[in-house]
Amino acid sequence: MGLWLPVLFHPSKPISRLSGISYFIDRDHDFYTLQVPWDEHTGIIRSKNRDIGHDNKHLLATALRDEVHDEPHPDRLRGLVVHDRCWQVLRRHGIWQRSGGDIDQIMRALLSRTARDWEKSPLIPSRLELNEHWRNPTGMEESDPLHSRYVQYLIGRARRRTHRRFKVIQNRQRTYLNSLPGEVLFLVADLLQSPEIVAVQEAIGTYLGDAYWRSRIPMDFFHELRELAGQTMDWEFLCLELDKYNIEMPVEVDDYPGPFNQLLGRKWVLEQLDEIEHFVS
Template structure:
């Protein structure tokens, strides 16, 4: 429900499947010996990003599923209102069946396309949200269509940052070639840098206290401050714009990219991603807690008690 499959795997490898097999599978009943858990690829990548590689150390992922139930914000919201929401879901069950029948697709077929299934489930959540007044569901989650893994605004921002750096490099090369023939006249007016001469570390401290991109740009224009690339790399919101990991060797305008990312956050362009990562962080805390107590949550057959 969170994301879409990669374009190259839309018709095949639709789900990330983790299969745990019993060492003596042939001698026991199949429904007791093997279990599979279906995850959309990008949902799984988001979970791995927040929970870390330890999640793969649990062979049947039972502890992870238990963490989803105990640490999931959305699960708690729906569970808290289940008595109020359940009659509505039953009331409109036939209506949703009619919708699927009109589309000529069963619920199982809808699940094969994360995008279609998400739209279907969002319509259900929207109905319950409007009638049952479920709390703490941001509008971007209920009504939005943004993909938290593959955000178009972030991609466009990165592309523009790369284009700007290439343009800067071309202009710099052009100035070097024509430097001997064309000299700019020096201005006799006092330069702002003569009025405000701050060490670089103090400039960084000042900019650290500014949170509006337009204020930072105005300050740099007024005082002609030019902070180094290392500052913008350190300031970049890596926790939310995780595309940073793939940009370490890319030539781009880091000041533009950093301020643009902060603007996306300020204008709520990344609401869905922020909300999903927040939910997964709660799951991570529950997972870490249960990991140290994992022996206490199994029944006599070794299964996790949900």
């Protein structure tokens, strides 16, 4: 089970609504309709007993599940069920801005891209089939490509290491780097690998700052950090550890350490969104 967002839309009218988060569980797969709150101001909890009706049915919107193959009534709402974490990533991807947040445009772009590639490649690349989580996806966090327990673990460690950000560097030596303007120093640092920047900091006895280390982390890829940008933590440590985590994948996935396998699915999902974005008109 997991968190899902029901998206309601009309097949012929410019009506589209995003419901509040609902808890989508296995038995709901038998439903051909969605019973969801009509707007963000109303919360409805459906009873486990299906025979018990709602006292406030007028507060609910009923929509035919879009997975149903029968052609719906032309004047009836339809519904899509979207994984909550996938929805958040979609909202932050360039495809959202390019489409103006128009779900219809995104769906048409997806269909166009699929039509182009249908004869060329399978839906899932062969390299992902090597990953056991992708062989039998269960919907649990362990197989969710947009969730990484290891990233959450690193975030927790970075928070606990906050006091180490401004540690005093012993035996500071005077070098030519000390006389460089800050702007030039940052330009030089941008050309270096993260461990080399740490060595430069130790040489000049200066911490380049949270903002700089945060800027070196690819937020589009590690989307978990977007909401944490204003928080105080050891961003240097986090950047160094994520650099190790986000290294190039080997050809043989089975030879790779388990935690790093989680990034394969994430990379693939973002690559697909990049491709689909080109089809948004």
